Amino acid sequence: MDCIFCKIIAGDIPSAKVYEDDTMYAFRDINPEAPCHVLVIPKKHIASMDEINAENSGIVAKIYEKIPEIARLGGAENGYRVIANCGPDAGQTVFHLHFHILGGKTLPVHLCNE
Numbered sequence: 001m002d003c004i005f006c007k008i009i010a011g012d013i014p015s016a017k018v019y020e021d022d023t024m025y026a027f028r029d030i031n032p033e034a035p036c037h038v039l040v041i042p043k044k045h046i047a048s049m050d051e052i053n054a055e056n057s058g059i060v061a062k063i064y065e066k067i068p069e070i071a072r073l074g075g076a077e078n079g080y081r082v083i084a085n086c087g088p089d090a091g092q093t094v095f096h097l098h099f100h101i102l103g104g105k106t107l108p109v110h111l112c113n114e
């Protein structure tokens with residue numbers, strides 16, 4: 001499958017690993033918008049939030065259980081923000097479900113730029 005995040009999981013594209021287990025892989029965003037900018041992805045290919053269902057939602061639950069630890073490992077020691085972009089209006093560019101963890105500085109209070 002032609003998915004860059006599947007290739008990162010397979011080790012075919014290099015990445016800066018922050019955390020890994022059987023379910024998920026976490027690595028630093030190549031274009032960081034904060035001192036801590038980590039992406040957490042399921043090892044199973046799920047295209048977006050729109051593809052979450054009763055069969056695979058346990059994966060998302062496991063990711064959320066781990067996010068506090070991954071945020072700490074990524075350098076967010078004073079709070080963090082979790083973002084999942086879904087579809088064109090949200091500007092999703094990679095169609096493998098991913099959760100951005102942003103922190104390491106005081107983030108802007110607004111949730112979008114307008």
Ligand code: AMP
Binds near residue numbers: 028032085091
């Ligand atoms: P989104 O716009 O929510 O789909 O986010 C995709 C994110 O993936 C962007 O923040 C990119 O900087 C990031 N990204 C794309 N390619 C890579 C890569 N090879 N390694 C790390 N992060 C990447």
Ligand code: ZN
Binds near residue numbers: 003045
């Ligand atoms: Zn994928």
